[in-house]
Amino acid sequence: MFEIVAIFAAFTMGLGTFLTKGITTQISFLKTLGPLFLLNCFFTLPIALVQRDWIVFEPKILALHVSAAIASIIAGYFIFVIIVRSSASISSISSTLSPAVALVLAPIWLGTSVSSLQVLAVIALIAATLFPIRSSIPGLRLGVTIFFTLSAALAAGFVSVNVAVLGAEGVNISETFIVRQVLAGLFYIVIFPPRGLTKSDLLKLMQRTSLISVGSIASVYALQGGEIILMVSILATVSLWVLLFESITSKSIPDRSTIIAAVIAVAGIVSLRFVS
DSSP: OHHHHHHHHHHHHHHHHHHHHHHHTTSOHHHHHHHHHHHHHHTTHHHHHHOOOOOTTSHHHHHHHHHHHHHHHHHHHHHHHHHHHSOHHHHTHHHHHHHHHHHHHHHHHTOOOOOHHHHHHHHHHHHHHHHHHHHHOGGGGSHHHHHHHHHHHHHHHHHHHHHHHHHHTTOOHHHHHHHHHHHHHHHHHHHSOOTTOOHHHHHHHHHHHHHHHHHHHHHHHHHHHSOHHHHHHHHTTHHHHHHHHHHHHTTOOOOHHHHHHHHHHHHHHHHHHHOO
16 A cells, blocks of 8 residues: 555656656746645645644654754755756655665664665665766756765665654654655745746746645655555655656657666566565
8 A cells, every 4th residue: 555655656656756857947046946836835735734633842852853954955956956957856866865865864763673684785776876867967967966965865765764753752644744844945035035036937947846745645644654665665666757747748768778767667676666
């Protein structure tokens, strides 16, 4: 069940990430980050109206929310910088590397055990999803791009494990998602006021956030209910989905390395499902 939800989340966020490239070519991304974070909350309000048992102001919970918001601020900035400088697919590398972060943080925060087989499966998954992006986008070899990518990866991986920790602490799905989004959104609106945005701009932003918010809520559900390493690894396939959407748009068949990468990624996820 959680595996299916995670696959749906990866697909939806991959589509939203793909559409983000078009937005950044028309609107300054620094002006859009604040509205994007806040608009993400708009599509999750129905869930919040049902889940009213929030515990946001408990000291430990508030600290977790704030740390997640800071990580989201960092990840959001670097991901959008990468999208502006290159493509949507290279920006999704951060999600590809997040399983490695989860392998380190999950045993510390959640007390989960990690086997050598899981480590090998995650390494195979990361290698599989990175290879077609590396071969397709020369910009990845630039030192600054690598720095941005690794920074976004660390932040994204931290957020994933943070979500699981909040779930273990009894925080519901809507609080886990909305509080982080509101804090990050307010930060960007204060630092980079969204002046000059038109109704047309807002409609484009809402189209993107409708996909990202649905995918993000699904990912929160999967991360809080499923096995953390497996869920993060499934979500890491966002990069392959983005490459698929880019191939469809350009009306070209994915190259052989991408197809091989997809097969290896699926094999890695399947192995994670059964090894412990």
